Amino acid sequence: xxxxxxxxxxxxxxxxxxxxxLDEEVKSVGASDMISDILALTQPGMxxxxxxxxxQVIRTALVTDLLGxxxxxxxxxxxETIAYARxxxxxLLRTRxxxxxxxxxxxxxxxRGSDVGK
Amino acid sequence: xxENNKLARYAAIFEDIKAGEIMSSNVVEISADKKIAHAxxxxxxxxxxxxxxxxxxxxxxxxxxxxxxxxAFEFNKINDPIHRIxxxxxxxxxxxxxxxxxxxxxxxxxxxxxPVVDDDKxxxxxxSKEDILHGILEKFNLIYIHDQKRTSTxxxxxxxxxxxxxxxxxxxxxxxxxSSDIDAAGTGAAMLKQFLTGKNFHSDIVRRVGVATYxxxxxxxxxxxxxxxxxxxxxxxxxxxxxxxxxIGIEDLDKAMKEGYSTAPDYIRERGxxxxxxxxxxxxxxxxxxxxxEKKVGTQVEMIFYLPTQTWPLI
Numbered sequence: 001x002x003x004x005x006x007x008x009x010x011x012x013x014x015x016x017x018x019x020x021x022l023d024e025e026v027k028s029v030g031a032s033d034m035i036s037d038i039l040a041l042t043q044p045g046m047x048x049x050x051x052x053x054x055x056q057v058i059r060t061a062l063v064t065d066l067l068g069x070x071x072x073x074x075x076x077x078x079x080e081t082i083a084y085a086r087x088x089x090x091x092l093l094r095t096r097x098x099x100x101x102x103x104x105x106x107x108x109x110x111x112r113g114s115d116v117g118k
Numbered sequence: 119x120x121e122n123n124k125l126a127r128y129a130a131i132f133e134d135i136k137a138g139e140i141m142s143s144n145v146v147e148i149s150a151d152k153k154i155a156h157a158x159x160x161x162x163x164x165x166x167x168x169x170x171x172x173x174x175x176x177x178x179x180x181x182x183x184x185x186x187x188x189x190a191f192e193f194n195k196i197n198d199p200i201h202r203i204x205x206x207x208x209x210x211x212x213x214x215x216x217x218x219x220x221x222x223x224x225x226x227x228x229x230x231x232x233p234v235v236d237d238d239k240x241x242x243x244x245x246s247k248e249d250i251l252h253g254i255l256e257k258f259n260l261i262y263i264h265d266q267k268r269t270s271t272x273x274x275x276x277x278x279x280x281x282x283x284x285x286x287x288x289x290x291x292x293x294x295x296x297s298s299d300i301d302a303a304g305t306g307a308a309m310l311k312q313f314l315t316g317k318n319f320h321s322d323i324v325r326r327v328g329v330a331t332y333x334x335x336x337x338x339x340x341x342x343x344x345x346x347x348x349x350x351x352x353x354x355x356x357x358x359x360x361x362x363x364x365x366i367g368i369e370d371l372d373k374a375m376k377e378g379y380s381t382a383p384d385y386i387r388e389r390g391x392x393x394x395x396x397x398x399x400x401x402x403x404x405x406x407x408x409x410x411x412e413k414k415v416g417t418q419v420e421m422i423f424y425l426p427t428q429t430w431p432l433i
Contacts, residue, residue, distance in 0.1 A: 035336075036395030039329045040402060044321070052390045059304045063311055063328040065321065 002026050002109055004068065004091060007047065010105055011070065011095035016082050018068060018091030026067060029111050031103055035060050042066050043114050047091075049102050055081045058090055067091060072099045137220050138213035140253025141234045141243030147172050150179055150201035154190045157182050157200055170233040170241045171204045177239040180204035210235045213242055217253075220245060277358065278408045278420050284351055284358065291350035295338050295363070300389060303339040306348045307332035310359075313350075320426055327357055327423055330403040333396045334361035334419045340386050342366060344416060356405075361419040368411040 005022040008015060015022070027045035032038050033052045042048060044065040050057060053075055061069055068091025071077055077094065085092040095102055147170045148157050161169060161184065171180040182204045190196050190203050211220055211232045223232055224247060234243040277284050286292075291313050293306035311328035315321075331348060338346035342365025351358040373379045375397050382392025400407050404421035411417040 033390055034395070035390040036333065036399055039332060040395050040399050044325070054389055055301060056304060056389065059308050060332070063304065063307055063325070063332050065325050 002111055007106065008093060010109065011097050011102055013070060013093040013095040016077070016092040016094055017085035018089055020089060021068065021091045024067060026111060028114055029106050030113050031099060039064055041114050046114065049099055051075060051099060053077045053081055055084045057081065058084045058088070062088055062090060068093060070095060070102065072097060072102050135217040135253060136213065137211045137215040137234050137245060138243065140249050141213070141245045142249055143243045145170065145233070145241055145244040147241050148182070148200060150204065151199050153197050154187060154200055154203060155196045158187050158196070171200055172241060178208060178210060178233060178235055178241050180206045181208050181233070208233065211245055217250070220250065278410055278418070282353070284349070284360065286349060289349035290352055293348040295335055295346035295348065297339050297342060297345060300339060300386065303336040304332045306335050310348065310350055323357070323423055323425060326403040327359060330400045330421055331359050331361065333399045336391060337396050338363045338365070340382055340391055342417060355425050357423040357425070359421045362416065364416040367413040367415060367417055
């Protein structure tokens with residue numbers, strides 16, 4: 001079982017919000033910058049890697065019961081986005097790692113996307 | 119595009135529907151040996167303009183219309199038996215005919231409705247153009263683009279899917295969409311989801327309602343250039359979500375339905391919208407979906423989500 005804190009360690013990520021969720025299990029992982037893709041492809045218990053940092057992304061994630069978001073490439077995140085995440089105790093991580101590398105590192109742990117096992 | 123052409127286009131998509139599935143089965147028929155006056159009374163009471171005529175074996179042998187009755191009055195034949203004046207050139211539809219066959223009949227003949235018969239030529243139903251549309255809506259998650267003649271369907275208080283009454287003031291949840299603020303898009307859907315979560319509904323249906331409503335709401339913000347509202351209703355075994363706007367309507371429905379197609383401008387895309395998945399996602403997450411849209415009048419999205427049976431309270 002892979003927990004959120006394992007991902008945090010693996011990607012050397014900052015935890016910007018949702019500290020209470022570090023021991024939750026990550027069931028699957030995805031990556032997208034498109035809101036509709038996130039809406040369509042995610043499953044409950046999933047973490048999504050994204051370069052998308054508008055506050056909208058938190059709202060999208062909350063609507064889809066996403067476990068958490070990982071913002072890649074150390075991007076600046078609007079204070080409103082972080083505030084909105086904190087208000088909802090939503091798990092928001094940030095890593096310096098690029099999208100491709102982040103995906104590769106996580107894939108190597110054995111975690112798969114929502115297209116596998118269907 | 120004429121109404122018939124439009125029907126022909128849909129017929130190809132819904133080939134597997136049989137006439138028997140979409141016909142109205144409570145058809146009023148009359149025996150050929152009855153008086154014309156009798157047919158007149160029956161048509162008056164039932165408010166219909168024509169009736170299939172059957173013989174003693176209940177087999178279809180003709181049709182009588184209002185024109186035939188007027189004709190009988192003119193020639194003082196109102197007490198004659200029906201078989202004297204009925205039309206015997208009846209165009210019928212077999213109950214196993216495909217939707218395409220049915221549409222062909224409407225294409226090739228000018229009649230407004232056709233009797234449906236079984237193998238023994240007995241009348242088992244009647245089909246009008248309305249029945250075709252209702253049949254399709256009943257059976258599939260259909261997206262239906264509106265035409266000018268049917269303006270009564272848009273913005274009515276009746277469900278486009280089930281026909282039940284949906285009064286704006288009786289909605290259990292209402293949110294007025296602020297179309298001027300792209301950053302606020304999805305707020306209504308998030309609030310609706312919160313509202314449902316608070317009522318302890320199954321998380322799966324709550325999530326499906328949230329996602330589909332989110333897509334409908336962002337469409338209003340991005341595309342409608344008008345004002346919109348979200349209404350939520352809970353009926354015994356289902357949720358109904360209506361998202362209506364008074365905007366510009368959908369320009370090309372075929373394209374709008376295609377995954378990956380989007381008319382969103384660049385500044386919208388930069389914000390992660392405009393993946394061209396909006397309608398596809400609504401279809402994916404709602405159990406039934408109807409989109410009625412008319413240029414310069416607006417768009418109405420209606421979605422039904424059936425509650426899983428296990429969440430029904432145990433009595």
